[in-house]
Amino acid sequence: MTQQQALASAFPGAKITRQAVFLTPAQIAAAKKDSGVDVRDGLVVRYAAMNGNALAGYAYFDTHPVRALQETVMVVVTPDAKVDRVEILSFDEPPDYFPKPRWLQQFRGRALDDQLSLKGAIHPISGASLTGRALVNASRKILAIHRAIGTK
Amino acid sequence: MLKRITGTLFVLLTAFPLFAQDATTATDIERRLRELEQRVAAMQAAQPSADLVEVKRQIEVLAAEVEALKTRQTETVATADTQQYGLGAAASKVYRAGEGLSFGGYGEFLYQNVEGAGVDRADFLRAILYTGYKFNDRVIFNSEVEYEHANTERNGEVEVEFGYLDFMVRPEMNVRAGLVLMPVGLLNEQHEPTSFLSSRRNTVESRILPTTWSELGAGVFGDVGPVTYRAYVTTALDSAAFTATGIRGGRQMGSNAKANDLAAVARADWHPMEGTLVGGSIYSGNSAQERNTYEGRVTLAEAHADAKLRGLQLRALVARGSVGDAAAINARNALTGTASVGKSFGGWYVEGGYDILTHFARRDMSLTPYARYEKLDTQRSVPTGFLRNRANNQTITTIGFAFKPISQTVVKVDYQNVDNEAGTGINQWNVALGYIF
Numbered sequence: 001m002t003q004q005q006a007l008a009s010a011f012p013g014a015k016i017t018r019q020a021v022f023l024t025p026a027q028i029a030a031a032k033k034d035s036g037v038d039v040r041d042g043l044v045v046r047y048a049a050m051n052g053n054a055l056a057g058y059a060y061f062d063t064h065p066v067r068a069l070q071e072t073v074m075v076v077v078t079p080d081a082k083v084d085r086v087e088i089l090s091f092d093e094p095p096d097y098f099p100k101p102r103w104l105q106q107f108r109g110r111a112l113d114d115q116l117s118l119k120g121a122i123h124p125i126s127g128a129s130l131t132g133r134a135l136v137n138a139s140r141k142i143l144a145i146h147r148a149i150g151t152k
Numbered sequence: 153m154l155k156r157i158t159g160t161l162f163v164l165l166t167a168f169p170l171f172a173q174d175a176t177t178a179t180d181i182e183r184r185l186r187e188l189e190q191r192v193a194a195m196q197a198a199q200p201s202a203d204l205v206e207v208k209r210q211i212e213v214l215a216a217e218v219e220a221l222k223t224r225q226t227e228t229v230a231t232a233d234t235q236q237y238g239l240g241a242a243a244s245k246v247y248r249a250g251e252g253l254s255f256g257g258y259g260e261f262l263y264q265n266v267e268g269a270g271v272d273r274a275d276f277l278r279a280i281l282y283t284g285y286k287f288n289d290r291v292i293f294n295s296e297v298e299y300e301h302a303n304t305e306r307n308g309e310v311e312v313e314f315g316y317l318d319f320m321v322r323p324e325m326n327v328r329a330g331l332v333l334m335p336v337g338l339l340n341e342q343h344e345p346t347s348f349l350s351s352r353r354n355t356v357e358s359r360i361l362p363t364t365w366s367e368l369g370a371g372v373f374g375d376v377g378p379v380t381y382r383a384y385v386t387t388a389l390d391s392a393a394f395t396a397t398g399i400r401g402g403r404q405m406g407s408n409a410k411a412n413d414l415a416a417v418a419r420a421d422w423h424p425m426e427g428t429l430v431g432g433s434i435y436s437g438n439s440a441q442e443r444n445t446y447e448g449r450v451t452l453a454e455a456h457a458d459a460k461l462r463g464l465q466l467r468a469l470v471a472r473g474s475v476g477d478a479a480a481i482n483a484r485n486a487l488t489g490t491a492s493v494g495k496s497f498g499g500w501y502v503e504g505g506y507d508i509l510t511h512f513a514r515r516d517m518s519l520t521p522y523a524r525y526e527k528l529d530t531q532r533s534v535p536t537g538f539l540r541n542r543a544n545n546q547t548i549t550t551i552g553f554a555f556k557p558i559s560q561t562v563v564k565v566d567y568q569n570v571d572n573e574a575g576t577g578i579n580q581w582n583v584a585l586g587y588i589f
Contacts, residue, residue: 003223020215045219061223067589068255072223089223093254094284094294095320100375103426118559119510119518123427124460127342130588133516133559 006074006087007059011049014056020045027148034112035144037137044145055079055151060142066093066134073135075142079151083107083116083139097128099135107135112143256282258344258588262351265581276302277584280313292318311405314366322374328384329370331406335382335419336433337361338456338469345586349465349505349522349554351564352582355546356499356528360471361454362400368409381420388415388437391448391481394493396541398530399450399475402439413438415450428459439475443484446477463510465520470500479535492531492538499528505554516558522566524550542573552582562586 007016021044023031032039049056057079063072069092076084086107091098106122115121116139118132125132259279265272279299286292295315301308316330333341339353340363348354357363369386387409393401404410415437421429432455439448454471475481478495487493505522529545552566564584570577 020212020219041222043215043218045215061219063223092252092286094286094292095318096294102378106426119463119507123425126423126427126429126458126460127347129346129559 003061003074003089006089007047007049010059010074010076010085010087011051011056014049014051016059017048017050018045019048021149023145023149027145031141031144031148033144034147035137035140037141037144039141039145041145044149046146048151057084058146058151060146061089062138062142064134064138066091066097067130069093071131071134073138075139077143077146081111081143081146083110083143086135086139093131097131099125099128099131103132104135107139110139112140112147116140116143252286254282254284254286256589258282258346259586260345261585263583264352267579270578270580290320292320294318311407313364315406324376325372325374327370328373328382331366331368332371332384332386334365334367334386334417334435335384336365336417336435336452337363337454337471338458338467339363340365344588345564345584346556346560346562346588349503349520349564350524350550350552350582351566351584352568354501354503354524354526354550355548356469356471356501356526359398359400359530360473360497360499360528361452362398362403365403366405367403367415368406368411369414378423379420380423381418383418384416386415386417386437387411388413388441389439389450390441391439391450391475391493392441392485394439394475394481394485396487396491396493396531396544398494398497399439399473402450410441412441413447427461428457430457432456439481440477446480448478448481449476450474463507463518463520465503465505465507465522467503468501470498472496472498479537482535482538488538490531490539490541492534492540494529494531494544495534496532497528497530498532499526501526516556518556518559519553520555521553522551524548526550543576545573546577547571548577560588 023042023044028039028042044060047059049059058077060075060077061072062075063070071088071092072090074087074089076087078084086104088098088104103123103125107116110116110121116136118124118129118136122132122136257280260277261275262277263272263274277300279302280296282294282296284292284294293316296313298311298313299308300311304310312331314331314333316328316332319327321327335341337357339348339357340361343353343364353363367386367388369384371382371384373382374380387404389399389402390404390410391402395401415435417433417435419431419433421431423429432453435450435452437450439450440446450473452471452473454469456469457467459466474496475493478493481493482488485493501524503522503524505520507518507520509517509519526548527546531540531544534540548571549569550566552564554562554564556562562585564582564586566582567579568582569579
């Protein structure tokens with residue numbers, strides 16, 4: 001799935017604006033603390049979607065390793081800072097490690113709290129624990145960055 | 153803002169008449185206000201310098217390039233005006249085609265301390281290297297090469313644990329062919345040390361189901377709603393190496409395998425919710441391979457359940473098997489008395505653990521005390537004229553803990569109480585170290 005297709009499917013008909021945000025050291029530290037994940041992103045690009053004058057949400061893209069290889073995901077964040085959806089745009093590991101759509105549904109509506117965890121409301125993927133961990137960590141990181149930079 | 157400044161100045165100059173009268177006349181005040189308005193107008197009309205515009209443009213270009221690199225888009229569109237980004241500008245951004253080599257692995261170290269006169273042992277039990285190659289989105293190769301016991305000059309082994317091609321047709325039905333892991337039980341296909349709790353694999357899935365078990369064959373697999381399935385036709389077990397302790401020796405593992413007898417194996421799992429599965433499998437095939445005087449049909453059936461929810465891990469399995477023409481196999485293998493192949497065999501286990509750090513630590517680290525109870529007998533019945541060895545009727549209780557400093561590594565410590573009908577069981581302590589990447 002291309003970035004264009006992903007954005008179009010996340011925000012059909014919306015006006016989408018690209019925002020490049022340079023994180024301050026304080027914002028990076030806050031995101032790292034809130035997420036519990038190593039955050040090194042000095043530059044974050046996100047896409048803000050507007051339906052008329054109403055904010056529809058934000059889309060963030062993140063690339064990270066699963067096992068030995070990488071995946072790229074889109075995390076859509078609602079205006080009230082919860083995960084709306086997680087889409088896998090590319091996945092280089094074998095298909096056996098690819099999560100099923102139903103598993104990804106567990107992220108919908110999750111906020112940045114202890115429930116967004118494989119020990120909480122996100123149940124592990126049987127036989128693909130590393131995929132589950134990678135996606136949980138990516139979602140936590142993006143919500144923490146979103147919290148750190150706020151909305152504008 | 154400017155209006156506010158102007159208004160403030162006006163208020164200041166008019167609200168303090170003494171100051172105004174002392175310093176200026178009314179004409180002076182009007183002149184000053186006009187000058188101020190002109191300066192405000194000039195400020196409103198001011199444009200940032202050309203250098204500043206260029207710097208901003210270059211920052212945007214670099215930001216776009218960095219974004220493309222981070223998200224692995226092969227083609228980037230560097231546009232200065234951020235308002236032009238989004239749907240239109242991203243049209244030519246295509247994510248990297250998912251092709252190429254993949255790599256992974258896992259391993260286990262095991263220390264066993266046996267009670268009594270037995271020999272304690274430390275072993276680099278297995279080191280596995282996984283290699284896969286994605287030819288395209290529809291044709292994928294997967295393999296694992298296993299090194300057991302570290303050194304081939306000291307009873308170590310090197311083997312291809314599995315190696316097969318997947319032909320992805322559609323989610324409901326795909327094709328797999330090659331050296332496949334038999335889809336039986338909970339461990340045979342998923343036996344990385346971080347995926348099970350105990351230092352040693354459970355005995356039921358070693359003696360009754362001969363994990364790790366692979367055979368050459370082909371079949372189909374897929375998902376149908378909440379149900380996953382696999383069904384293969386493979387080379388069958390070879391009864392030439394069956395013993396009283398089970399059918400494990402009959403695995404052919406793709407090594408110049410005898411193919412006179414083929415077998416069918418099928419499995420289905422229902423996933424009522426994420427992290428939970430309930431399923432079963434059945435295997436059936438003759439095991440004579442080189443002989444026509446008997447068939448030696450082996451039938452294995454098992455049912456299993458597995459759940460991982462909020463730090464709780466529960467697992468249970470029951471398996472039964474039978475070997476046809478057991479007396480003929482005994483004759484072929486020169487087995488007599490209590491050394492008979494089991495005509496029927498079976499076992500079951502239940503296992504539970506709870507990560508006590510679920511509520512005290514975030515995410516990766518876990519400490520899971522666990523317990524397992526298993527019963528098995530590789531000679532539930534033997535052919536007429538042979539005797540059961542009561543030592544093969546075992547009850548094993550395992551208690552221990554698994555500590556994962558991160559989810560990819562595990563340290564396990566447990567104690568196994570081994571009872572058997574003959575009263576000759578030997579208890580032991582185990583310590584294991586495992587990793588996966």
